[in-house]
Amino acid sequence: xxxxxxxxxxxxxxxxxxxxxxxxxxxxxxxxxxxxxxxxxxxxxxxxxxxxxxxxxxxxxxxxxxxxxxxxxxxxxxxxxxxxxxxxxxxxxxxxxxxxxxxxxxxxxxxxxxxxxxxxxxxxxxxxxxxxxxxxxxxxxxxxxxxxxxxxxxxxxxxxxxxxxxxxxxxxxxxxxxxxxxxxxxxxxxxxxxxxxxxxxxxxxxxxxxxxxxxxxxxxxxxxxxxxxxxxxxxxxxxxxxxxxxxxxxxxxxxxxxx
Numbered sequence: 001x002x003x004x005x006x007x008x009x010x011x012x013x014x015x016x017x018x019x020x021x022x023x024x025x026x027x028x029x030x031x032x033x034x035x036x037x038x039x040x041x042x043x044x045x046x047x048x049x050x051x052x053x054x055x056x057x058x059x060x061x062x063x064x065x066x067x068x069x070x071x072x073x074x075x076x077x078x079x080x081x082x083x084x085x086x087x088x089x090x091x092x093x094x095x096x097x098x099x100x101x102x103x104x105x106x107x108x109x110x111x112x113x114x115x116x117x118x119x120x121x122x123x124x125x126x127x128x129x130x131x132x133x134x135x136x137x138x139x140x141x142x143x144x145x146x147x148x149x150x151x152x153x154x155x156x157x158x159x160x161x162x163x164x165x166x167x168x169x170x171x172x173x174x175x176x177x178x179x180x181x182x183x184x185x186x187x188x189x190x191x192x193x194x195x196x197x198x199x200x201x202x203x204x205x206x207x208x209x210x211x212x213x214x215x216x217x218x219x220x221x222x223x224x225x226x227x228x229x230x231x232x233x234x235x236x237x238x239x240x241x242x243x244x245x246x247x248x249x250x251x252x253x254x255x256x257x258x259x
Contacts, residue, residue: 002117003124004061006102007239008109008227010220011057014101016188017195020167021097024157024200028090033166037078043175051242052078052257057098058242060127067246072131074256079133086133093153095129095139100150102128104195108220109227109235118143159203167204190216 023029035041042049052075059071079085102125107113113121119142126139140146159167171192173180193206194216201208233240249256 001061001124002121003102003127004236004239005110005121006104006106007057007061007236008105009223009237010105010108010227011101012238013191013223014105014195015053016171017192018097018101019170020159020192020196020200020204021100021157022094023163023167024159024203025090025093025153026158026160026163027087028094029159029163029166031085033163042170046175048257051245054238054242055246055256056131057128058239059246060131061102062236062239062243063246067243067250068127068131070250071246071256075132078257088134088138091132091134092129092138094132095126095134096146096150096153098128099125099146109224122146154197154199157200157203159200164204194219 023032032041037044056071056075059067063071085091099122103113103121106121122143126136129139130136140149169175171188172185173188189206190212193201193208194212196204196206198208227235246256
């Protein structure tokens with residue numbers, strides 16, 4: 001699956017920025033911030049939340065149709081208690097954010113997508129919305145149509161003070177409930193700011209200079225050079241590990257999310 005080329009360390013590095021993008025729609029931001037599903041929330045059970053999120057992405061790009069169906073059913077049960085979780089348009093936005101992250105990760109590693117490869121990579125990207133509650137016919141028909149949809153979505157994004165405070169807590173890793181060294185927090189803030197679309201940075205009070213952008217581009221170029229030299233299984237970490245664990249749980253008759 002061509003889309004799997006976007007499953008790499010870049011997807012992990014940009015993961016928090018992608019969460020910010022998803023929650024920039026107020027209906028999603030408040031739905032997550034105020035969710036009563038404590039056992040599956042980031043602040044209620046961070047290890048499980050990380051595992052289920054990575055698991056969804058892993059099964060989307062590396063799983064079989066049967067594995068995807070099993071995981072999607074489990075997601076539907078969990079989302080049944082989350083406000084707006086079955087709104088197709090909101091799920092299209094979440095799927096679009098995930099797709100954008102995978103597309104950028106792929107390009108950071110292998111260079112720009114062009115021609116038929118670009119079209120096929122995009123066509124496969126509909127699976128992200130499909131793993132949630134988005135009817136596949138809602139996915140924009142072409143990559144150019146998606147760009148129009150994406151730009152419109154960013155223009156309509158709104159992060160207010162309440163959701164912004166929640167997102168800053170996520171960036172500061174407060175859900176881990178322990179002291180995080182200041183250099184790690186500075187690195188996280190830099191990565192989140194760098195991977196965020198420019199339209200969203202001011203809404204979180206984040207600033208970014210041309211000098212920072214040049215440094216960020218050098219960082220991605222260096223990481224991409226390393227990733228390209230890794231064996232395939234290592235290149236797609238942590239998704240290869242996640243799909244292996246998922247298959248072990250399914251074979252043992254356990255819940256796909258784990259404990």
